[in-house]
Amino acid sequence: MSKFRFLLLAFVLISLLGCGAPFYIADPIEARVVDAETNQPLEGANVVANWQLVVGSLDGERDRGQLEVKETVTDQAGRFHFEGFTKLNPMLYELRDQDPRIIIFKPGYEWKMITNNYPGAGTKTPGIHRKSWVSGRTIKLAKADPVVTHTMIKIFYGGLYSYLVDIVEDCEWKKIPLMILAMDAEKKRLKAIDPQADIEVWSIGLLDQYKGRCGSADEFFKEYAK
Numbered sequence: 001m002s003k004f005r006f007l008l009l010a011f012v013l014i015s016l017l018g019c020g021a022p023f024y025i026a027d028p029i030e031a032r033v034v035d036a037e038t039n040q041p042l043e044g045a046n047v048v049a050n051w052q053l054v055v056g057s058l059d060g061e062r063d064r065g066q067l068e069v070k071e072t073v074t075d076q077a078g079r080f081h082f083e084g085f086t087k088l089n090p091m092l093y094e095l096r097d098q099d100p101r102i103i104i105f106k107p108g109y110e111w112k113m114i115t116n117n118y119p120g121a122g123t124k125t126p127g128i129h130r131k132s133w134v135s136g137r138t139i140k141l142a143k144a145d146p147v148v149t150h151t152m153i154k155i156f157y158g159g160l161y162s163y164l165v166d167i168v169e170d171c172e173w174k175k176i177p178l179m180i181l182a183m184d185a186e187k188k189r190l191k192a193i194d195p196q197a198d199i200e201v202w203s204i205g206l207l208d209q210y211k212g213r214c215g216s217a218d219e220f221f222k223e224y225a226k
Contacts, residue, residue: 020094024067026051027131028084033074033104036140041078045106045141046179047071049082050167051130052101053093063166064093069175100132103163105179107186109141111160157201164202171214173207177224180204 029049033042051067067087074080097118105111114134118126144156160183167173173180184203191197207217 020053020055020089020092021128022090022092023086023088023128024051024095025086025129026068026084026100027129027135029080029082029100029102029132029135031080031134031136032138033078033080033106034138034140035109036142039140041074041076042106042109042141043074043076043078045074045078045080045104045109046182047074047080048103048105048164048167048176048179049100049132050172051095051099052166053089053091054096055093061096064091065170066167066172067093067095067099069167069172071176071179073178095130096126099130101163102132102134103160103179104139104141105160105182106141107182107189108144110144110156112139112141113159113163114139157199161200161202168202168207168210171210173202173210173214173217174220177221180207181221181224 033045033047034040035042048069048071050069053064053067054061055064056062067089068085070082072080072082097116099116102114103111104114114132116130116133164173164176164179167176180202181204183201187199187201187203190199204217204221207214211217
């Protein structure tokens with residue numbers, strides 16, 4: 001059997017078993033972010049995209065790191081763009097139902113998460129070729145309520161904190177420095193308004209709990225303070 005036929009047979013068997021593919025192809029992503037009320041473009045919004053790998057088990061899915069993590073900020077026209085890519089997946093973990101997951105955050109606005117939710121995902125693989133439905137669309141962000149209570153802060157930022165946990169725990173926070181800096185600044189701003197507020201949001205200081213595995217966040221962000 002030739003090498004090509006062997007690789008082809010291996011790929012077919014992997015697909016039939018429902019495992020991840022040996023590689024994945026992701027299309028470029030380009031969209032526009034605007035103010036929900038005025039429809040004016042929002043410049044400087046932080047945008048993070050991640051492709052979460054999982055493995056199936058009897059008690060459900062288990063996260064197995066990131067195939068890719070990217071970040072950018074919107075330009076004057078409110079546009080953001082991510083280059084497409086092809087990446088090897090040597091451990092044969094799987095992309096399933098929510099890749100790419102896109103998170104948009106701009107201080108003063110309600111943050112938003114967008115996922116693909118492929119039909120039938122979880123029972124069958126959507127395949128090796130992935131693209132985001134948000135490409136070519138306009139995303140509207142609503143202004144946050146200027147009157148923020150302790151409970152509202154915890155609920156509002158708690159979700160953003162939770163959705164970034166997988167990226168942070170995989171030490172991939174080094175790929176989203178602009179998002180971390182934006183959240184760090186927002187936490188300081190809100191603390192200045194209300195020192196007693198319980199603000200659950202990623203900050204440079206909070207990242208140091210992973211210093212043993214991921215290195216020092218303080219040292220890493222010194223480059224951005226220059």
